[in-house]
Amino acid sequence: MNKEVVLRILFFMLLVLLQVLVFSNMRIGAYVPYVYILFIIIFPIKSDRTVFLLSSFLLGLSLDFFFSSGGVHAAACTIIAYIRPQALKFSFGRSYEFQTIKLNKVSIAAKLAYFSILVVIHHLVLFLLETFNLSFILYSLKSTLFSSIYTVLLCLVLVTLFSKRKE
Amino acid sequence: MQQVISYLLKKKNFLLFILLLSISLALTIQSHSYHKGKFISAANNVTGGLYESVNHVNEFVNLDTYNERLLKENAKLRKELSNYSFHSTSNDLKEVPYAFIPAKLIENSFHKKNNILVINKGAKHGITIDMGVITTDGIVGIIENVGENYSTVLSVLHIQSQINVQLKKTNHIGSLIWDGDSPFKVQLEDITKVAPIKVNDTIVTGNYSIFPQGISVGKVVKAELNQTQNYFDVDVQLFNDMSNIGYVYVVKNKALKEVNQLLNPSGNE
Numbered sequence: 001m002n003k004e005v006v007l008r009i010l011f012f013m014l015l016v017l018l019q020v021l022v023f024s025n026m027r028i029g030a031y032v033p034y035v036y037i038l039f040i041i042i043f044p045i046k047s048d049r050t051v052f053l054l055s056s057f058l059l060g061l062s063l064d065f066f067f068s069s070g071g072v073h074a075a076a077c078t079i080i081a082y083i084r085p086q087a088l089k090f091s092f093g094r095s096y097e098f099q100t101i102k103l104n105k106v107s108i109a110a111k112l113a114y115f116s117i118l119v120v121i122h123h124l125v126l127f128l129l130e131t132f133n134l135s136f137i138l139y140s141l142k143s144t145l146f147s148s149i150y151t152v153l154l155c156l157v158l159v160t161l162f163s164k165r166k167e
Numbered sequence: 168m169q170q171v172i173s174y175l176l177k178k179k180n181f182l183l184f185i186l187l188l189s190i191s192l193a194l195t196i197q198s199h200s201y202h203k204g205k206f207i208s209a210a211n212n213v214t215g216g217l218y219e220s221v222n223h224v225n226e227f228v229n230l231d232t233y234n235e236r237l238l239k240e241n242a243k244l245r246k247e248l249s250n251y252s253f254h255s256t257s258n259d260l261k262e263v264p265y266a267f268i269p270a271k272l273i274e275n276s277f278h279k280k281n282n283i284l285v286i287n288k289g290a291k292h293g294i295t296i297d298m299g300v301i302t303t304d305g306i307v308g309i310i311e312n313v314g315e316n317y318s319t320v321l322s323v324l325h326i327q328s329q330i331n332v333q334l335k336k337t338n339h340i341g342s343l344i345w346d347g348d349s350p351f352k353v354q355l356e357d358i359t360k361v362a363p364i365k366v367n368d369t370i371v372t373g374n375y376s377i378f379p380q381g382i383s384v385g386k387v388v389k390a391e392l393n394q395t396q397n398y399f400d401v402d403v404q405l406f407n408d409m410s411n412i413g414y415v416y417v418v419k420n421k422a423l424k425e426v427n428q429l430l431n432p433s434g435n436e
Contacts, residue, residue: 020217021217050179050180050183053180053187054183054187061191065213066214066217067283068198068207068210068311068319069198069283070194070198071191071194071195072195075191075192078187078188079188082180082184129192130281133326136326139280
């Protein structure tokens with residue numbers, strides 16, 4: 001097995017552990033950041049799509065086991081993994097088509113747009129499925145808004161920290 | 168045929184997406200339906216084990232509170248026991264319909280709408296689905312799923328939770344639900360307008376319930392007739408602090424099986 005794959009699997013496990021042990025306890029009010037989807041956000045663009053879809057689904061499912069939440073996280077993760085190419089195209093425009101973007105080199109606005117699209121869709125699916133009841137729609141929308149802001153901020157901070165350390 | 172195969176291959180990611188999405192939606196729907204064996208739950212050794220090892224660390228912080236609670240409970244029980252032995256003969260003690268299994272809460276949650284808790288006892292310790300979970304102060308929830316060493320608990324703070332309770336003074340029954348709003352306040356349904364309910368009344372668990380009768384639940388903080396003027400809208404403040412639970416007792420109702428058999432003689436649950 002090559003080094004890239006092993007590293008990715010370790011990153012997968014690290015994010016699940018961090019989400020369960022750290023990020024889930026970093027509640028502000030009732031809002032929890034779901035930082036684990038960073039795995040999907042920064043998954044290499046050139047990689048095989050089938051592998052990407054499957055690993056995103058497994059990521060969500062692992063979280064569902066910890067939160068005893070049925071398939072809520074799995075559904076949200078599968079959806080954002082599937083629509084990621086569209087999100088990339090929307091945020092980075094042409095450079096995505098040449099597959100040359102590096103997350104630490106794009107403008108902060110493009111990065112913010114890209115992160116926000118995926119995070120908001122993920123959270124919306126998550127909170128709608130969590131209650132599974134239209135009478136809680138206001139709660140779902142409110143949670144989506146505030147949790148998304150929190151998640152996006154944390155993700156941006158983490159990505160910035162990471163890419164600086166690399167260079 | 169070849170065309171079909173090449174078409175399918177071209178669309179394989181879309182098909183995979185649909186497959187994965189339907190699996191997760193099926194799991195979600197299943198988790199929202201009551202009384203079904205659930206595959207996805209933290210009542211397994213991997214997740215339970217992780218929660219437990221983290222809990223070992225957290226426990227030290229709360230040790231003082233837990234000790235104090237135990238002392239208080241001991242004092243209360245001693246008082247009750249001294250009353251009891253004074254008033255009754257020793258024969259009464261022999262047939263207790265309930266057994267209490269002590270357990271530790273290793274994962275708490277109270278900020279969601281569907282709060283599921285994890286305790287460190289499972290099938291190995293005699294726990295089965297639908298047992299009640301209580302603390303010294305009040306009720307916590309109902310066992311939802313059982314693994315070998317760990318179980319999950321459907322908290323009273325779950326929008327599908329529904330528990331049979333009554334007024335302590337007058338035995339008027341109602342059901343305890345949660346509107347998903349505040350983790351300290353739950354709602355009481357089906358209290359008719361003839362019931363003399365007032366603010367500060369105590370709510371206890373009801374007669375036919377998986378909890379022993381008379382376990383205190385909370386006190387009424389708001390009681391107003393609703394729009395139809397037939398039922399009360401009641402808010403109940405829980406005696407339990409759901410954000411800091413610690414140790415719990417799982418209630419095994421030995422008579423429940425018999426009662427269920429009498430209620431459904433056909434035998435299927």
